[in-house]
Amino acid sequence: SQTIHQWPATLVQPVGSPLSLECTVEGTSNPNLYWYRQAAGRGLQLLFYSVGIGQISSEVPQNLSASRPQDRQFILSSKKLLLSDSGFYLCAWSGADRRNTEAFFGQGTRLTVV
Amino acid sequence: AQSVAQPEDQVNVAEGNPLTVKCTYSVSGNPYLFWYVQYPNRGLQFLLKYITGDNLVKGSYGFEAEFNKSQTSFHLKKPSALVSDSALYFCAPRASGTYKYIFGTGTRLKVLA
Numbered sequence: 001s002q003t004i005h006q007w008p009a010t011l012v013q014p015v016g017s018p019l020s021l022e023c024t025v026e027g028t029s030n031p032n033l034y035w036y037r038q039a040a041g042r043g044l045q046l047l048f049y050s051v052g053i054g055q056i057s058s059e060v061p062q063n064l065s066a067s068r069p070q071d072r073q074f075i076l077s078s079k080k081l082l083l084s085d086s087g088f089y090l091c092a093w094s095g096a097d098r099r100n101t102e103a104f105f106g107q108g109t110r111l112t113v114v
Numbered sequence: 115a116q117s118v119a120q121p122e123d124q125v126n127v128a129e130g131n132p133l134t135v136k137c138t139y140s141v142s143g144n145p146y147l148f149w150y151v152q153y154p155n156r157g158l159q160f161l162l163k164y165i166t167g168d169n170l171v172k173g174s175y176g177f178e179a180e181f182n183k184s185q186t187s188f189h190l191k192k193p194s195a196l197v198s199d200s201a202l203y204f205c206a207p208r209a210s211g212t213y214k215y216i217f218g219t220g221t222r223l224k225v226l227a
Binding site (some may be wrong): 005006016031042043044045059088090092101102103104105106107 | 165202
């Protein structure tokens with residue numbers, strides 16, 4: 001069966017420090033991968049999605065970037081964190097097969113920038 | 115622009131009563147439609163989906179949803195609510211031919227004992 005791993009679960013970082021959040025998927029190949037941010041425990045904002053290695057689409061211009069160095073690995077990064085980057089970050093995957101249409105989410109990373 | 119609306123910020127229902135969480139959407143074509151549930155400090159869990167076919171779809175934990183094409187709605191329902199159903203619920207359409215799920219602000223469901 002497929003599983004998604006996201007770490008760390010919580011992170012406290014000072015303003016201006018770098019960020020690297022990692023997400024990996026097991027049990028499937030060529031997944032679509034997503035990074036979402038959830039602010040104040042409510043709506044999800046799509047940050048990046050990827051349909052293949054090296055293919056990244058950015059939805060919202062901001063202080064973050066994403067990379068997909070391997071088929072089932074998706075990394076969210078920042079060179080210098082801002083206070084406004086605080087939030088709950090969720091990684092998700094969906095199947096490339098059109099029959100597998102739903103997305104599956106990781107457990108999230110709570111990022112607090114201080 | 116494509117969008118989804120969950121008009122109720124919070125829904126309160128007594129345990130054992132039926133519940134409805136509303137969702138309307140504005141997405142081109144024939145979108146795929148999904149419902150997710152989120153418990154505090156956790157990721158989202160998939161509940162059910164509508165792709166095509168019967169307008170009433172059944173999902174996990176006794177939930178079902180009714181698709182109405184003319185009203186572009188996909189309301190989540192459950193015949194008898196449990197206290198453990200209390201959580202944040204998201205409707206998420208995905209335009210066919212795309213890979214993006216559109217999430218709204220969610221509806222907080224509170225089931226009172």
